[in-house]
Amino acid sequence: MNDLHPDLVRVLLTEEEIQTRVVEIAAEIDRDYAGVERIYLVGVLKGAFMFMADLARRLKTAHNVDFMAVSSYGAKGATAGEVRMILDLREPIAGEHVLIVEDIADSGKTLNYLINTLQSRNPASLRTAVFVRKERRSLPVQLDYLGFDIPDVWVVGYGLDFADRRRTLPFVAEMRQV
Ligand code: IMP
Ligand code: MG
Secondary structure, three states: OOOOOOOEEEEEEOHHHHHHHHHHHHHHHHHHOOOOOOEEEEEEEOOOHHHHHHHHHHOOOOEEEEEEEEEEOOOOOOOOOOEEEEEOOOOOOOOOEEEEEEEEEOOOHHHHHHHHHHHOOOOOEEEEEEEEEEOOOOOOOOOOEEEEEEOOOOEEEOOEOEOOEOOOOOOEEEEOOO
């Protein structure tokens, strides 16, 4: 891309690739949840807001939308469990078919925290839809729906940020290391 911002190294996922994949994932979810009255989508702020908006619009199955926000204690590399809730769901989810919609699985500790927290509230089912996964040998959590595997670099765009910047790019790019 000629007009790539100097902070960015290269585009990893184009807008077209992302939109095509979102349609595929939505179809997969519709197939799997056939017969279910509604899906309870739980988006994880801020990063998942774009994936959530695009995915929800493509779903044919009835669905509710709610959001949570979590924050990792300390910097990247903090040990498992060091996640705290910033914003909780508005409603109880007991008996609901909950689908966590998350931007990225890196170490997996955020997803692990979310799964444990929401599972304790007795949903009818609990699954995860994750936009991108960084290449890792082992991830301690189950990803039921995955958009893309990406290399272990810092990425921005499509909801993902670097210090709250570059979040609203319609594509995903590798951030230049400084
Ligand atoms: P975890 O290590 O899987 O718990 O991921 C922790 C959080 O770090 C994610 O929810 C993202 O908010 C953030 N994160 C990890 N890698 C990236 C990245 O490459 N770009 C932007 N955010 C990231
Ligand atoms: Mg996140």
